[in-house]
Amino acid sequence: MMSNKIKHHLTDDLLMAYAAGTLPEAFDLMVATHLTLCDHCRARAESFDAVGGCVLQEQDAAVSMNDGSLAATMAMIAQGAPVAKPVRPGCSVLPTPLQDYVGGDVNDIKWRSIGMGVKQAILPTTHEATARLLFIPAGAAVPDHSHNGMELTMVLQGAFSDEVDHFARGDVEIADEDLHHTPTADISEDCICLAVTDAPLKFNKLMPRLFQPFLRI
Amino acid sequence: MVMFTESDTARLDEPVADGPVVRPLRVKRRIKGRPVNHANGSCETRTEWVGHVARIRDAQDQAAFAELFQHFAPRVKAFLIKSGSDAAMAEECAQEVMATLWHKAHLFDPTRATVATWVFTIARNKRIDVLRRQRRPEPEDLGWGPEAEPDQHDVMALQQETAQLRDALTALPEAQRELIEKAYFGDLSHREIASQTGLPLGTIKSRIRLALDRLRHAMN
Ligand SMILES: [Zn+2]
Numbered sequence: 001m002m003s004n005k006i007k008h009h010l011t012d013d014l015l016m017a018y019a020a021g022t023l024p025e026a027f028d029l030m031v032a033t034h035l036t037l038c039d040h041c042r043a044r045a046e047s048f049d050a051v052g053g054c055v056l057q058e059q060d061a062a063v064s065m066n067d068g069s070l071a072a073t074m075a076m077i078a079q080g081a082p083v084a085k086p087v088r089p090g091c092s093v094l095p096t097p098l099q100d101y102v103g104g105d106v107n108d109i110k111w112r113s114i115g116m117g118v119k120q121a122i123l124p125t126t127h128e129a130t131a132r133l134l135f136i137p138a139g140a141a142v143p144d145h146s147h148n149g150m151e152l153t154m155v156l157q158g159a160f161s162d163e164v165d166h167f168a169r170g171d172v173e174i175a176d177e178d179l180h181h182t183p184t185a186d187i188s189e190d191c192i193c194l195a196v197t198d199a200p201l202k203f204n205k206l207m208p209r210l211f212q213p214f215l216r217i
Numbered sequence: 218m219v220m221f222t223e224s225d226t227a228r229l230d231e232p233v234a235d236g237p238v239v240r241p242l243r244v245k246r247r248i249k250g251r252p253v254n255h256a257n258g259s260c261e262t263r264t265e266w267v268g269h270v271a272r273i274r275d276a277q278d279q280a281a282f283a284e285l286f287q288h289f290a291p292r293v294k295a296f297l298i299k300s301g302s303d304a305a306m307a308e309e310c311a312q313e314v315m316a317t318l319w320h321k322a323h324l325f326d327p328t329r330a331t332v333a334t335w336v337f338t339i340a341r342n343k344r345i346d347v348l349r350r351q352r353r354p355e356p357e358d359l360g361w362g363p364e365a366e367p368d369q370h371d372v373m374a375l376q377q378e379t380a381q382l383r384d385a386l387t388a389l390p391e392a393q394r395e396l397i398e399k400a401y402f403g404d405l406s407h408r409e410i411a412s413q414t415g416l417p418l419g420t421i422k423s424r425i426r427l428a429l430d431r432l433r434h435a436m437n
Contacts (some may be wrong), residue, residue, distance in 0.1 A: 012429060013422070020401045021341040025351040035356035042356060046329065047382075051432075052341065053334030054383040055401045056292050063295035066308050070286050073312040074279065081320035087358070096357035126351045 008171035019048030026131035026196040036095035037170040129198040136185040149198040151175045158191035266332035274322035293340045299402045328371040393428035
């Protein structure tokens with residue numbers, strides 16, 4: 001675990017919504033990936049689960065189960081447990097939740113170039129929000145862009161800097177529509193990030209904007 | 218959208234001031250042998266639901282299951298109805314949640330969660346699966362698994378902390394408690410909460426933060 005190195009964590013808002021189960025799938029994926037790397041946020045998330053347990057306990061007893069409900073449940077139990085899907089061991093770049101979405105490890109990512117050496121791979125989630133992996137060559141920059149909604153970016157390999165700060169593995173940058181930034185990868189290593197957004201990106205330079213309709217971003 | 222979007226860009230590189238609502242549920246860090254306060258009378262200070270799950274795990278004890286079912290199944294059903302499910306769907310899902318509890322009894326770790334918290338997470342995941350029809354990415358398991366004989370001090374400490382949390386929650390001003398409950402009923406976005414309560418989003422956000430601050434305060 002690298003949690004003692006992580007400087008940029010998830011907010012209470014996100015952790016509470018993850019515990020409540022109200023986030024779009026792409027944001028759940030971001031939270032689950034961060035929690036795999038960050039014991040600090042995992043403990044906070046489990047605290048919000050405990051709040052959910054208290055809310056459940058407070059449900060009034062006016063609702064009752066149907067007649068024969070217990071017997072029906074015992075019959076269901078007698079049919080045996082559903083087969084658990086095998087758990088993929090996380091690799092050094094992709095934590096387990098991401099491996100499930102890539103269908104393998106970092107070598108199985110189906111990259112598509114978006115220009116200037118930058119590549120992306122969109123992950124299969126529901127369409128309320130978009131999750132993608134970003135590959136930024138060492139020393140390169142992602143075109144200056146702003147956001148219609150919220151964008152979270154978490155470093156998986158290498159590191160990047162922008163107008164806000166420096167971000168390394170496990171760090172999450174939370175950007176809203178007011179932030180115009182140009183993330184630039186450290187020179188020492190290619191940078192791989194997980195980025196989720198709840199709205200399409202707006203690129204501020206002409207060329208990338210022309211590409212936007214083709215890129216599903 | 219279901220979460221707050223404005224002004225969440227705060228840099229968190231300074232030490233995170235707002236710690237967990239309850240202390241981090243890490244067994245090894247917990248001070249052992251803290252006396253359990255029975256005075257508040259909350260049923261969460263009892264640990265017998267933990268024993269019920271152990272009896273299901275060790276002996277497929279149907280009587281223990283029936284008692285758990287009687288307590289939790291109606292609450293799960295009520296929770297799902299408040300989350301937007303119709304009664305028939307909620308009934309079916311509540312049965313499936315309780316069947317999952319049986320099948321996964323060996324995975325329950327009473328040093329990390331109360332039975333109520335564990336049932337909540339199963340019910341929440343069922344709601345995401347059935348009502349929202351989406352996958353639920355979960356963090357990688359820590360791989361500790363419950364120890365064969367969890368330390369009773371750790372179990373009691375966890376139950377006690379959760380009891381304090383529950384007392385703190387019920388002691389919140391009603392408006393704050395309702396906001397937190399609504400947030401957990403899911404499918405009810407903050408925007409919808411805004412239209413129901415007549416409060417602007419920013420106000421709801423700050424009130425939930427206030428409620429969380431009060432919870433933290435009550436836990437110290
Ligand atoms: Zn964190």
